[in-house]
Amino acid sequence: MEELAAxxxxxxxxxxxxxxxxxxxxxxxEGIARQPELAPMLQGRMFLLVGxxxxxxxxxxxxxxxxxxxxx
Amino acid sequence: xxxxxxxxxEYIQHHLQNLVFGKLPVGFERDSSSEALTSDAWVLxxxxxxxxxxxxxxxxxxxxxxxxxxxxIFCWIFRSAALKAxxxxxxxxxxxxxxxxxxxDASVKDSFHGKNRMVAPLGLTVFVxxxxxxxMDLIPVDLIPEMLTYVGVKYQKIVPxxxxxxxxxxxxxxxxxxxxxxxxxxxIDFLKxxxxxxxxxxxxxxxxxxxxxxxxxxxxxxxVSLLAKPFSLGLRLFGNMYAGEMIFILIATMLAGxxxxxxxxGIQGSSTEANFVVWIPIFALTIAILSxxxxxxxxxxxxxxxxxxxxxxxxxxxxxxxxxxxxAWAVFHILVVTLQAYIFMVLTVVYVSMAHETH
Numbered sequence: 537m538e539e540l541a542a543x544x545x546x547x548x549x550x551x552x553x554x555x556x557x558x559x560x561x562x563x564x565x566e567g568i569a570r571q572p573e574l575a576p577m578l579q580g581r582m583f584l585l586v587g588x589x590x591x592x593x594x595x596x597x598x599x600x601x602x603x604x605x606x607x608x
Numbered sequence: 609x610x611x612x613x614x615x616x617x618e619y620i621q622h623h624l625q626n627l628v629f630g631k632l633p634v635g636f637e638r639d640s641s642s643e644a645l646t647s648d649a650w651v652l653x654x655x656x657x658x659x660x661x662x663x664x665x666x667x668x669x670x671x672x673x674x675x676x677x678x679x680x681i682f683c684w685i686f687r688s689a690a691l692k693a694x695x696x697x698x699x700x701x702x703x704x705x706x707x708x709x710x711x712x713d714a715s716v717k718d719s720f721h722g723k724n725r726m727v728a729p730l731g732l733t734v735f736v737x738x739x740x741x742x743x744m745d746l747i748p749v750d751l752i753p754e755m756l757t758y759v760g761v762k763y764q765k766i767v768p769x770x771x772x773x774x775x776x777x778x779x780x781x782x783x784x785x786x787x788x789x790x791x792x793x794x795x796i797d798f799l800k801x802x803x804x805x806x807x808x809x810x811x812x813x814x815x816x817x818x819x820x821x822x823x824x825x826x827x828x829x830x831x832v833s834l835l836a837k838p839f840s841l842g843l844r845l846f847g848n849m850y851a852g853e854m855i856f857i858l859i860a861t862m863l864a865g866x867x868x869x870x871x872x873x874g875i876q877g878s879s880t881e882a883n884f885v886v887w888i889p890i891f892a893l894t895i896a897i898l899s900x901x902x903x904x905x906x907x908x909x910x911x912x913x914x915x916x917x918x919x920x921x922x923x924x925x926x927x928x929x930x931x932x933x934x935x936a937w938a939v940f941h942i943l944v945v946t947l948q949a950y951i952f953m954v955l956t957v958v959y960v961s962m963a964h965e966t967h
Binding site for chain 2: 577584595601
């Protein structure tokens with residue numbers, strides 16, 4: 537049961553994170569392509585959002601590992 | 609933990625346990641003494657049962673000592689740089705500190721448009737302090753806790769930001785600042801913001817009877833979103849650092865299968881004495897052989913053979929493997945460490961900035 541729970545946590549976390557990162561990265565490149573002079577500003581904000589998007593999946597990884605290796 | 613080999617679960621739980629100082633109730637029977645306590649006692653917890661017994665009235669000594677110590681280091685470094693600062697070309701340290709300050713200054717100017725002399729220093733403190741606390745994660749997981757077991761300290765968590773008390777405490781301070789500035793600058797308008805938004809209650813006509821209901825709904829929604837800010841702020845930092853620490857610990861348990869692997873890898877499958885007794889001589893011998901090779905006393909081929917057999921003999925190869933993976937994760941973790949400190953700083957500034965804005 538723990539394995540299944542950990543798999544769901546990891547998998548769904550990865551799916552959500554990947555979709556979020558993909559959308560954001562795509563928009564970021566689009567924005568740079570349109571207005572290259574805004575690149576430094578956009579980059580800073582992009583990294584901020586990377587951290588925000590990254591948070592939940594990485595927390596899920598930690599929790600899943602804890603569940604998997606210590607059995608809850 | 610010193611005499612017998614812990615299982616993986618025990619090892620992980622041991623590493624996730626803070627050094628707790630708390631009150632044991634009268635009549636509690638400790639493992640270390642045969643008699644029950646005759647009065648309430650403030651002691652260091654020796655196992656998880658005692659931690660559970662202490663409940664709320666307990667202090668995480670390690671988090672407090674490490675975080676305050678790191679704060680002191682931060683203040684000391686910045687003070688010494690400030691004393692050395694000149695109008696001429698800055699030296700190495702001063703240059704570095706100036707770089708950090710300019711970076712924070714630019715970020716704060718980017719997201720804070722009000723007038724407040726405290727916000728930039730607040731951002732600087734939050735960023736550097738959290739960065740230093742997160743940086744403790746990059747020290748090998750067993751190094752300091754193992755050393756401290758030899759002077760009788762049983763538990764030690766050296767990364768303060770993996771303790772929810774620390775991160776939530778910082779988030780709470782930010783929350784207090786938000787409330788303080790909201791009330792100071794907006795006063796009664798702050799209450800209006802909480803209750804008259806997003807559904808504006810009607811002021812006249814028959815619909816006015818719905819106004820209290822709408823105010824209630826507004827207040828509920830705004831209050832939840834107000835509380836969610838500090839909560840997510842603290843939890844995000846804690847979750848990231850906790851997950852990172854967890855992965856370091858898991859790598860340590862994964863490859864440390866044999867004696868001697870303990871120092872870099874972990875203590876799974878071997879006693880702690882064996883780790884030091886086996887690993888330190890191997891380490892010393894390796895250094896000795898390498899230095900002999902550098903002086904030209906023995907050939908390179910023989911050196912490689914000798915070092916390889918030494919490593920294989922002591923299980924050091926496992927330690928090196930574990931160490932390599934630890935290192936790889938640590939390199940990735942540098943990004944997380946910096947990013948989380950930056951995010952905490954930016955969000956702090958943004959939240960305080962929101963407290964300054966009137967609608």
